[in-house]
Amino acid sequence: MNIFFTDVTEFPPHWHEVVELVYITEGSLTIGVNNEVYTMEPGDIMLISGSDVHYFVPIPNQVNRLIVHFDMAYFEAAYPEAKNKRFTRVHLKKGQSPDGEIDVHKLLEGQLTEIINEYNEQRPAYKIVLRARLFDILSILIRNVPMKPYSSQERSRQQKRLSRLENVFRYVEENYASPITLKEIASVANFSEYYFTRFFKEATGMTFGRYLNNYRVEKAAFFLRNSDDSITEVVFKSGFGSIKTFNRVFRQIKGCSPSAYKKDNL
Template sequence: MKAFHENRLYHSIIPFTAFIAHNFNFLAHWHNDLEFIYVCEGTIRIGINSESRILGKGDIAICSSGDIHYYDSKDNESSILIVIFNPQLIGVPGGWPKNIRLTSPFFSNSESESREHQGMFVEKMTDLMLNLLRESEDQSEHYEMFITGMVFELCGTILRYANSEPADLKKDKRRMITMKIMQEVLEYLEMNYSRAITLEDVARQANMSIFHFSRFFKSITGMSFISYLNNIRINKAEEMILNTNRSMIDIALDCGFTNVRTFNRVFRQLRQCTPSDLR
């Protein structure tokens, strides 16, 4: 898993995928692809840029191109439908939406404000996303054309019914600078996780004070700096344990841990088992 910039590969004729995920967890990351989420059952916390929310059954989240987002299923059970596609499928390879910004990336039937209007929007989005999943799974004759048509309708529905505002160049510039800083920080952690990295190092990288950076980092990723770094390291270690015959001490050191004891403790904390249990 790339924890920072995901370059998605599609195993189909068109740049599109749809799938059901259970108790999904994924570190903060971003991509040019569009990612739409529908909660089928249970609850899950989803963060998009600096906003996070616990979503329940029937709720929807929309990740526009470049949005930094994460999934957190800790202490929650959930089943979610995820629809992902490259915006080139609708003729805007540079990113979508163009010239507008969604007021919020989260949509719920239960919200009191404009409930009827919101309910119609969520219902239409739900039907389209479920139909996209069926077409993707069945792959009946000419399914690619049906999927492409429904993707256009999905995006058109958002543009017509979702609350949005015209793009503000000044506000967008500030947002882009903020997201660029975080993207560079996440990329730095991904590339240097095997080294001894301190909070001070990364705050300096972002040109922020430690206090400001700590709050900024958690608001975007949903976790503390050390938790995020440990997640990257344990993800890498798990890959090595499952795919190589290297010793635990070598894996621990290569993943940035100073000793096996700390490695075992963090691994158990995040995976509820020991590294050796995987072999």
């Protein structure tokens, strides 16, 4: 079990074999889960099942959030039936529990608020308290949040989909600095261009072109923050074909020019 506090506003599509809980404390954030997109406001909670493809849409505004990861082993030890299941309610908002049901949001927010307070104050034995609160959250999820089993056919399709996505993501990671054509990336997933376009959009909620631009901009932002490279050098290190395209895409995603971003992050 792990706790993260972060203000990162962009994260490309990914998945992991853990249950992820995202709690927005400040600002707003758009989160994609599989092919659904959700707008998160302060106080909102998102539940992401293991193997769900998810991503954070880049925005220019400040946002702070708490992320909790539960290894599936914890779930399965306490609730063996959780294996090969996913949450049927993923976006929890204050005061919007279905009639007649326990207010799961209120229960979770109480525990999350205690975690934030304990982490900030760091009084003696705070790590013990944090761990206790995490187990409380685990019990709340198991007792009160409906889960739906994957059928064997769904599980098989999911595993094939994740395997193809993993190949695509790895290829981008290794080749983002070079031109990547649609035909080229489609062959990595063993699809035609037409079927790859449909597959990637359905699996991640975004086009491959948008994903590639987001990935390259995040690489460029890293170089701008952590190197003495000129902007021209960063353009080509991050895979953009021209300074004009780089400036336009960077501004769309980060909300400012590359030079302003570099100046603000010196």
